[in-house]
Amino acid sequence: MYYVNREQIELRLGAVTDIVAGLRRISAGWNGDLLQGLVQERCLHLAIETVTDVGSYIIDGFIMRDASSYEDIIGIIHEEGVLEDTVFNPLMELVVLRKPLVQEYFHWDRTSLHPLTPVLPELLERFASSVHDYLNKELGQQPEGV
Numbered sequence: 001m002y003y004v005n006r007e008q009i010e011l012r013l014g015a016v017t018d019i020v021a022g023l024r025r026i027s028a029g030w031n032g033d034l035l036q037g038l039v040q041e042r043c044l045h046l047a048i049e050t051v052t053d054v055g056s057y058i059i060d061g062f063i064m065r066d067a068s069s070y071e072d073i074i075g076i077i078h079e080e081g082v083l084e085d086t087v088f089n090p091l092m093e094l095v096v097l098r099k100p101l102v103q104e105y106f107h108w109d110r111t112s113l114h115p116l117t118p119v120l121p122e123l124l125e126r127f128a129s130s131v132h133d134y135l136n137k138e139l140g141q142q143p144e145g146v
Helices: 006-013 016-028 034-061 070-079 085-095 098-102 120-139
Strands: none
Touching: 006 034, 006 120, 016 034, 016 120, 034 070, 034 085, 034 098, 034 120, 070 085, 085 120
């Protein structure tokens, strides 16, 4: 029997709505000013954390193999059938940004719209849908109140 913490997964997936709104707004009105650059940077960071947190909960809950990196989290959930290739490949591009965003932030270009920013809203929505589909397939319908 698996213990998948659906409550924590849903809590994190709940952040997708705000991240998507931020990314869409930045993409639509990009002018390259500092504030927009910082908002974009934070939205990308939150997207990475959301995707990897959810992936970690899935890996832990289904007792999949241990992940050794952020990229490995995405790879494992892809191999286990949570993600289709069309979602996996751009998510892998996204998680590779974690080190530049978190550790090398002083080099991050805040004046340019990152190529993932305009495509990430749809991708995050597809990610959330893929996770829900996988959980419902493996565990049954979502419990009430989650």
